[in-house]
Amino acid sequence: MSTTSRDREFAIAELAEEAVEISDVGVLGIRMRLTSGACATIVGDGYPVNFHHAESLPNAYSGLILASLLVGAATLATPGHGFTAGHNVAASDRVLESCGLLERYYSRFGPKLT
Structure with missing residues (x-):
């Protein structure tokens, strides 16, 4: 979960390359099951949660x-x-x-x- 800026902080494309399954979990974000068996949920699609689906600070x-x-x-x-x-x-x-x-x-x- 990112909370620091409007920029993406995660290498989502690289994680997606390692994923064996990617699913959309609605407004929560996306979930990836990685080749290692780990499951990663990218909250807010990688965007800061204070700007995701809302303009909390106009x-x-x-x-x-x-x-x-x-x-x-x-x-x-x-x-x-x-x-x-x-x-x-x-x-x-x-x-x-x-x-x-x-x-x-x-x-x-x-x-x-x-």
């Missing part, structure tokens, strides 16, 4: 998260950024509020800010 949110990480990295790379070690929610909020990212996100995806 793409609009993941774009906002990645953009926020970029803003954070750029901020921390700036001399005199003012952050200290640890988690500082208020300072993080100030950076995100001042860069315009949230306003652009909300103007595109809503809700409208008042």
Whole structure:
């Protein structure tokens, strides 16, 4: 079972070459009986289970998260950024509020800010 990214992590084609039997087990994924006698169930057809048959984290949110990480990295790379070690929610909020990212996100995806 994969849980880390949108990319496939398993050599499914190679496993299939070694399989003597492959069966579809519906939304669970696929099952392969290998020449060794072992049975392998590839949950989610090898895709991460948090993206399989659902968009558990909408793409609009993941774009906002990645953009926020970029803003954070750029901020921390700036001399005199003012952050200290640890988690500082208020300072993080100030950076995100001042860069315009949230306003652009909300103007595109809503809700409208008042």
